[in-house]
Amino acid sequence: GAGxxxxxxxxxxxxxxxxxxxxDPISGHVSLFWYQQALGQGPEFLTYxxxxxxxxxxxxxxxxxxxxxxxxxxxxxxIQRTQQEDSAVYLxxxxxxxxxxxxxxxxxxxx
Amino acid sequence: xxxxxxxxxxxxxxxxxxxxxxxxxxxxSDRLYWYRQDPGKSLESLxxxxxxxxxxxxxxxxxxxxxxxxxxTLHITAAVHDLSATYFCAVDIPPWSNDYKLSFGAGTTVTxxx
Numbered sequence: 001g002a003g004x005x006x007x008x009x010x011x012x013x014x015x016x017x018x019x020x021x022x023x024d025p026i027s028g029h030v031s032l033f034w035y036q037q038a039l040g041q042g043p044e045f046l047t048y049x050x051x052x053x054x055x056x057x058x059x060x061x062x063x064x065x066x067x068x069x070x071x072x073x074x075x076x077x078x079i080q081r082t083q084q085e086d087s088a089v090y091l092x093x094x095x096x097x098x099x100x101x102x103x104x105x106x107x108x109x110x111x
Numbered sequence: 112x113x114x115x116x117x118x119x120x121x122x123x124x125x126x127x128x129x130x131x132x133x134x135x136x137x138x139x140s141d142r143l144y145w146y147r148q149d150p151g152k153s154l155e156s157l158x159x160x161x162x163x164x165x166x167x168x169x170x171x172x173x174x175x176x177x178x179x180x181x182x183x184t185l186h187i188t189a190a191v192h193d194l195s196a197t198y199f200c201a202v203d204i205p206p207w208s209n210d211y212k213l214s215f216g217a218g219t220t221v222t223x224x225x
Binding site for chain 2: 040041042045
């Protein structure tokens, strides 16, 4: 079956621009996670949804980061006024229990 | 703050030899995950270890979990070139919740040479 998909796969933004990253989870998966992976590092947790409810956003690095999942399926991670330090790969994962399945990621480069 | 530490961070392997990657974590957890990541690719699940003493094997890879020591090992038997990748371990934080968010180690970059 189809896995987790993310779009775009690559995004180049000028500093100060807003970006929106999309995640399509595996159909029927209740839980959805966003992680940020800086170059040469392990992924770091950003936020977690259970259906449409955002239950944990403790990892969002600033109020420029915003995530939503309005219908409990597709999720969007929005970054406002991008900064160079936002350059990273943004990974989405979904799960139906404890095991998470990761998407291919969106590589964001802020110039 | 939960810490997950892997060592070594870089591992140069010779084909045919055996190696071990270690993963230590700082808080009680009964769930530990191993992932593989190829350059420019996403994370591929290798093993999910759910209890103390759990051991899982797939091909040349074997993972084990000692929750009392807060230690997991990933053992590679007779390394081959296609095992070259970065390997991550991860732990649920907090382990007693249904949140399941993961805390990852920094990764071990493995290069297998002839």
